[in-house]
Amino acid sequence: MIPALLAVLAIIDAAFAGFRAAAGRDARIFKRAYYQRAVLVGVGAGVALVLALAALTLAALVLARSPSALYAELLAIGARMLHVFLAYALLVVAALVLYATARRELRILATVSILGPFTLLRPLVVIVATIRGLGGGASLPAIALTVVSSASVLGLGRLLDRRYGREPPLT
Amino acid sequence: MTLDRPEISDLVIAFEPATLERLPVPRDEVLATLERHGMSAAARLVARWPHPEGVLDARFVDAVLLRAHLELQRLSEEFRQGERMRSLLVPLLDTLRRERVPGPYRVVDVGCGLGYVIRWLAAHGGLGDDTRLIGCDYNAPFISFATRLAAEEGLRCEFAVANAFQLSEPATIFTSTGVIHHFRRESLDRFLGEQGASGASAFLHFDTKPTYLAPIGSWIFHRARMREPLALHDGVLSAVRAHSPDTLAAAARRTCPEFAVGVHDGARELVPVLKVMLALVGVRRELRGAYLERLGPLAGRLGELA
Numbered sequence: 047m048i049p050a051l052l053a054v055l056a057i058i059d060a061a062f063a064g065f066r067a068a069a070g071r072d073a074r075i076f077k078r079a080y081y082q083r084a085v086l087v088g089v090g091a092g093v094a095l096v097l098a099l100a101a102l103t104l105a106a107l108v109l110a111r112s113p114s115a116l117y118a119e120l121l122a123i124g125a126r127m128l129h130v131f132l133a134y135a136l137l138v139v140a141a142l143v144l145y146a147t148a149r150r151e152l153r154i155l156a157t158v159s160i161l162g163p164f165t166l167l168r169p170l171v172v173i174v175a176t177i178r179g180l181g182g183g184a185s186l187p188a189i190a191l192t193v194v195s196s197a198s199v200l201g202l203g204r205l206l207d208r209r210y211g212r213e214p215p216l217t
Numbered sequence: 218m219t220l221d222r223p224e225i226s227d228l229v230i231a232f233e234p235a236t237l238e239r240l241p242v243p244r245d246e247v248l249a250t251l252e253r254h255g256m257s258a259a260a261r262l263v264a265r266w267p268h269p270e271g272v273l274d275a276r277f278v279d280a281v282l283l284r285a286h287l288e289l290q291r292l293s294e295e296f297r298q299g300e301r302m303r304s305l306l307v308p309l310l311d312t313l314r315r316e317r318v319p320g321p322y323r324v325v326d327v328g329c330g331l332g333y334v335i336r337w338l339a340a341h342g343g344l345g346d347d348t349r350l351i352g353c354d355y356n357a358p359f360i361s362f363a364t365r366l367a368a369e370e371g372l373r374c375e376f377a378v379a380n381a382f383q384l385s386e387p388a389t390i391f392t393s394t395g396v397i398h399h400f401r402r403e404s405l406d407r408f409l410g411e412q413g414a415s416g417a418s419a420f421l422h423f424d425t426k427p428t429y430l431a432p433i434g435s436w437i438f439h440r441a442r443m444r445e446p447l448a449l450h451d452g453v454l455s456a457v458r459a460h461s462p463d464t465l466a467a468a469a470r471r472t473c474p475e476f477a478v479g480v481h482d483g484a485r486e487l488v489p490v491l492k493v494m495l496a497l498v499g500v501r502r503e504l505r506g507a508y509l510e511r512l513g514p515l516a517g518r519l520g521e522l523a
């Protein structure tokens with residue numbers, strides 16, 4: 047359950063990162079297809095990242111002296127991190143629902159006061175979750191896996207942004 | 218003095234007023250102006266730009282401005298600037314029809330940039346066959362980009378590199394979004410006076426609403442949304458430079474005596490978080506009653522139209 051939740055959150059996060067990377071680079075009026083593609087690219091990148099991290103974790107487990115102890119430790123770290131991520135996700139979803147359904151003025155409040163700042167806070171949220179996850183003390187392999195996972199989630203956003211930045215502005 | 222800090226985009230590009238020919242911009246003059254206003258961060262930014270023989274590289278400047286305006290369009294989308302314009306424009310066009318002002322009605326967007334609002338209106342406005350949509354800007358690359366975009370999506374609108382107040386076919390309605398704060402003091406009077414004297418029937422100028430929360434809100438929002446440093450810098454500064462409703466109304470009443478003038482969403486709010494834009498609205502006095510009637514409940518947000 048915990049690994050599945052973390053994986054789903056990472057993929058959703060990558061989908062948003064895909065959208066953000068594409069936003070503000072295409073001046074057409076009708077861009078549903080453009081944004082859909084950007085979200086799909088994000089999802090694809092997210093799935094690839096999750097698979098890579100899963101493979102890395104598997105390798106670490108195979109190599110560990112006590113795989114079950116390492117796995118239990120990773121689960122505990124993941125559970126602590128999930129608290130932070132789920133709280134963040136809940137607020138973002140609430141703001142998105144408001145943005146999608148409210149009248150114009152409230153919509154703008156949602157985007158200016160929640161969605162905008164929360165985009166800014168995202169790296170901090172990942173860092174806080176990582177610190178909280180590792181807070182109780184952890185073994186070296188668990189620390190390494192956690193830090194690599196968090197860093198790669200943050201790095202993926204940058205990568206997508208770079209990729210879109212390279213394309214010329216019109217078609 | 219701090220209030221009149223210039224935006225970088227106003228300094229790094231210049232045109233010959235009569236011919237709109239692009240003028241070379243000496244880099245050191247821009248840096249000196251920025252330093253004079255105590256804007257060292259902005260000066261450091263421009264200092265990094267290429268400047269063969271001391272003149273800012275025009276193609277580089279165009280590329281920066283284009284990226285900034287692409288990001289600005291994203292904000293316009295999020296802020297629904299097209300819908301906003303339509304909400305005041307549709308009743309205005311209805312007023313013209315009812316008062317038998319002869320058409321076709323030429324809606325001219327002053328300083329249209331990439332033409333987002335005009336193209337949005339062409340796509341979604343439903344303004345009627347008697348309405349023409351025209352975007353004007355001094356910046357030629359913007360206009361050719363806007364023209365290509367409109368063609369690509371089959372939108373019925375035109376763009377021209379022109380001074381909006383000197384078109385061969387004059388405007389019926391002047392509009393703008395995020396433009397009037399670029400004009401300060403005498404140039405604001407001149408801007409408003411020119412359109413007042415142009416024979417137009419009305420104007421709708423949208424801009425950021427200056428409130429005590431606008432600067433911080435704008436900073437956070439631009440920080441989150443803008444990648445281009447110039448877009449971040451100028452976007453934040455423009456919230457600080459936005460004219461107050463009183464300044465706008467007073468200037469328009471002074472310079473456009475034939476117009477009834479009001480400010481839409483200009484009312485002061487205790488917690489100013491819902492109304493982030495205001496609009497300077499002017500209609501020829503003889504159209505005032507009919508427009509108020511057509512606005513219906515929106516008239517309540519207009520304050521006084523006098």
Ligand SMILES: C[S@@+](CC[C@H](N)C(=O)[O-])C[C@H]1O[C@@H](n2cnc3c(N)ncnc32)[C@H](O)[C@@H]1O
Nearest residue numbers: 327328329330353354355356379380381394395
């Ligand atoms: C901040 S930009 C436009 C932003 C645009 N309205 C948007 O929302 O994306 C202001 C532009 O106004 C143009 N401009 C200023 N006065 C003008 C005039 N009288 N006629 C045409 N363009 C004008 C300048 O060339 C500049 O590019």
